[in-house]
Amino acid sequence: MKLIMGITVFVGLIAGLIYLFGESDGKSSESIKIGALLPLSGIAANYGEGSREGIEIAKEDLRSKYPSMNIEVIYEDSFYDPKRAVDGYRKLKDINNILAVLTGGSQVSSAVKNLSDKDSVLQMAIWSGAPSYSAGSHNYNFRITALSDEHVPILTNYINTRNYKKLALIYANNEFGVAFKDSFEKNSKTSDFKIIPYGIGNDDMEFRTVLLKIKNEKPDSIFFVGLVKQFINILKQSSDLGIKTQFFSQWSVEDQQLLDGARDLAEGVIYAYPFDETDDASAEFLKKYSEKYNKVPSAYAAEAYTGLILLGETINACHNKADPVCWRDYLNKIKDLPTIIGSVSFDNKGDLKGEKIFLKTVKDGRFVKAEE
Amino acid sequence: MEYLIHLLILFAIYGILGISLNLVVGYTGLLSVTHAAFYGIGAYATAILLTSFGINFFVSVIFAIIFSSIMALLIGLILSKFDDDYYALASFGFNIIIFSVFLNWQGLTRGPLGIPGIPKPNFFGLDFSSNLSFLILSLAFLALIYFASRFIVNSSFGRVLKAIREDEKAIQIFGYNTLYFKLAIFVISAAMASVAGSLFASYITFIDPSSFWLMESIFILAIVILGGLSNLKGSLLGALFLILLPEALRFVGLPNDIAAQTRQVIYGVILILLMLYRPQGLAGEYKM
Numbered sequence: 336m337k338l339i340m341g342i343t344v345f346v347g348l349i350a351g352l353i354y355l356f357g358e359s360d361g362k363s364s365e366s367i368k369i370g371a372l373l374p375l376s377g378i379a380a381n382y383g384e385g386s387r388e389g390i391e392i393a394k395e396d397l398r399s400k401y402p403s404m405n406i407e408v409i410y411e412d413s414f415y416d417p418k419r420a421v422d423g424y425r426k427l428k429d430i431n432n433i434l435a436v437l438t439g440g441s442q443v444s445s446a447v448k449n450l451s452d453k454d455s456v457l458q459m460a461i462w463s464g465a466p467s468y469s470a471g472s473h474n475y476n477f478r479i480t481a482l483s484d485e486h487v488p489i490l491t492n493y494i495n496t497r498n499y500k501k502l503a504l505i506y507a508n509n510e511f512g513v514a515f516k517d518s519f520e521k522n523s524k525t526s527d528f529k530i531i532p533y534g535i536g537n538d539d540m541e542f543r544t545v546l547l548k549i550k551n552e553k554p555d556s557i558f559f560v561g562l563v564k565q566f567i568n569i570l571k572q573s574s575d576l577g578i579k580t581q582f583f584s585q586w587s588v589e590d591q592q593l594l595d596g597a598r599d600l601a602e603g604v605i606y607a608y609p610f611d612e613t614d615d616a617s618a619e620f621l622k623k624y625s626e627k628y629n630k631v632p633s634a635y636a637a638e639a640y641t642g643l644i645l646l647g648e649t650i651n652a653c654h655n656k657a658d659p660v661c662w663r664d665y666l667n668k669i670k671d672l673p674t675i676i677g678s679v680s681f682d683n684k685g686d687l688k689g690e691k692i693f694l695k696t697v698k699d700g701r702f703v704k705a706e707e
Numbered sequence: 708m709e710y711l712i713h714l715l716i717l718f719a720i721y722g723i724l725g726i727s728l729n730l731v732v733g734y735t736g737l738l739s740v741t742h743a744a745f746y747g748i749g750a751y752a753t754a755i756l757l758t759s760f761g762i763n764f765f766v767s768v769i770f771a772i773i774f775s776s777i778m779a780l781l782i783g784l785i786l787s788k789f790d791d792d793y794y795a796l797a798s799f800g801f802n803i804i805i806f807s808v809f810l811n812w813q814g815l816t817r818g819p820l821g822i823p824g825i826p827k828p829n830f831f832g833l834d835f836s837s838n839l840s841f842l843i844l845s846l847a848f849l850a851l852i853y854f855a856s857r858f859i860v861n862s863s864f865g866r867v868l869k870a871i872r873e874d875e876k877a878i879q880i881f882g883y884n885t886l887y888f889k890l891a892i893f894v895i896s897a898a899m900a901s902v903a904g905s906l907f908a909s910y911i912t913f914i915d916p917s918s919f920w921l922m923e924s925i926f927i928l929a930i931v932i933l934g935g936l937s938n939l940k941g942s943l944l945g946a947l948f949l950i951l952l953p954e955a956l957r958f959v960g961l962p963n964d965i966a967a968q969t970r971q972v973i974y975g976v977i978l979i980l981l982m983l984y985r986p987q988g989l990a991g992e993y994k995m
């Protein structure tokens with residue numbers, strides 16, 4: 336009897352919390368609420384935290400540029416899991432009454448897409464590179480991540496012009512890694528080099544077996560796509576095994592962890608990157624970020640910053656009205672809007688057009704542009 | 708209200724999973740860590756049949772039950788060679804194998820890219836696309852599975868399962884073919900788990916292999932242990948508790964830069980305290 340009473344009290348408490356917060360949230364504030372569904376814990380937490388940092392800088396910039404704009408960003412942990420992401424989205428929509436949401440990661444963005452469309456909540460997907468996100472109808476869903484199909488050509492062009500003939504491709508077996516592998520295989524058909532793919536698990540940290548197989552193949556270059564923690568171990572273990580070759584990668588490796596963890600071993604790594612911190616708009620963001628967080632911003636932070644800035648510009652263009660229809664129409668029409676990731680337009684699927692991709696490298700312990 | 712409905716739908720899905728696993732773990736004493744695999748088979752069967760073949764949801768549930776049952780029969784036959792801890796380890800291995808199939812058979816499952824755009828159920832014009840109607844459907848399935856399970860455990864078949872749990876050798880002496888009973892309940896449990904998978908796929912509208920990894924099997928086992936072994940109502944309580952607790956923690960106001968991590972710690976501490984002061988679970992008959 337006591338147990339049943341206890342459980343009834345617990346369930347009633349939860350339901351009451353939900354009702355109370357739901358009611359009070361709907362009535363008390365006139366701010367425009369924007370959700371940020373990011374992995375704030377778990378394996379992708381450093382990407383989620385980086386994104387949150389970028390969003391905080393964007394909030395400050397919007398506040399100073401548009402003092403009359405009243406937006407509130409509410410964070411929820413997606414745990415980088417589709418089911419938990421739906422939990423978080425439902426709480427943001429039904430309790431916090433968000434009108435727009437930033438979602439980080441392809442599986443999270445894909446899980447939320449149909450729901451946000453149905454609820455007329457504008458979704459801005461960040462670092463969500465899976466091609467399937469923009470399959471199907473486009474209504475309230477936008478994405479500001481350049482797809483692997485845009486990153487890979489610049490890499491294959493470099494590989495061809497430098498006469499690399501055999502590329503070992505180590506890819507994490509997730510939507511991000513597989514998308515890059517597929518792009519490379521597509522691009523290699525018209526290239527002069529051969530690709531040998533090796534899949535790794537999302538949680539793998541021991542790569543000696545794969546690296547020994549690679550060593551036997553004698554490639555003159557290795558491309559990696561996966562977590563930066565994995566890349567650090569690959570560099571270390573390659574060095575232990577005497578593998579001396581040119582390493583290539585993609586934008587997620589530009590992370591302070593790489594410099595701290597791999598140190599000299601990271602020198603000379605070449606990777607495709609979508610964010611140029613040397614141009615004027617980016618320099619301002621870089622300065623603010625470095626002052627506030629004492630580190631270099633990652634592309635995750637840059638995309639998250641851009642996502643919120645775009646939403647802010649859209650809200651301003653719609654005269655600060657809480658009107659996702661107006662916001663959607665505005666975003667569909669924008670052409671070459673300058674941002675820190677380049678001039679932004681959206682295609683008819685809500686995908687980004689115009690993001691600049693270029694090559695960077697690690698030189699003297701810093702991330703710098705690679706020579707063409 | 709939509710948020711509450713969403714949580715109740717998840718409760719229904721995990722209630723089905725808890726009840727079905729309790730039949731194997733609680734009533735029969737077989738420590739199986741392979742339940743997420745059958746859950747995933749149900750989800751993928753429904754997702755593929757709905758998106759690639761346009762088959763009706765309810766027909767896809769039947770196919771999901773069939774696929775899951777066949778796999779459970781094959782896996783169960785192999786698992787029957789093991790006892791106790793070895794059984795658990797072997798079932799662990801099967802979960803990994805099935806997960807690897809989901810992840811790597813890209814031609815069928817699209818691998819890590821997942822299957823998006825899974826439609827909601829429709830039955831002769833009766834549309835379940837609203838959350839409320841989906842909740843009613845989920846609760847209907849939960850009720851069906853609960854009463855079916857109650858029938859099983861209260862029958863002579865159920866008494867044999869409990870006897871196997873207490874002392875398998877003794878019941879064998881009385882002439883009972885324990886392999887048949889263990890296999891049968893394993894298959895029934897897998898079939899029920901696949902129904903939960905079908906509901907999950909249709910509700911979330913996107914699935915990928917990460918939802919059916921080993922940790923999901925452990926989560927379902929936690930529902931059974933927390934709710935109470937060998938008690939069907941306990942599985943419902945366990946599901947309710949483990950679904951609601953992390954959501955309740957979302958309302959705990961903490962600074963943004965530490966909120967997510969702190970909530971994980973609080974969640975862990977609450978579970979530890981519960982097991983310390985209530986080791987038999989919320990409504991259990993015995994401790995593991």
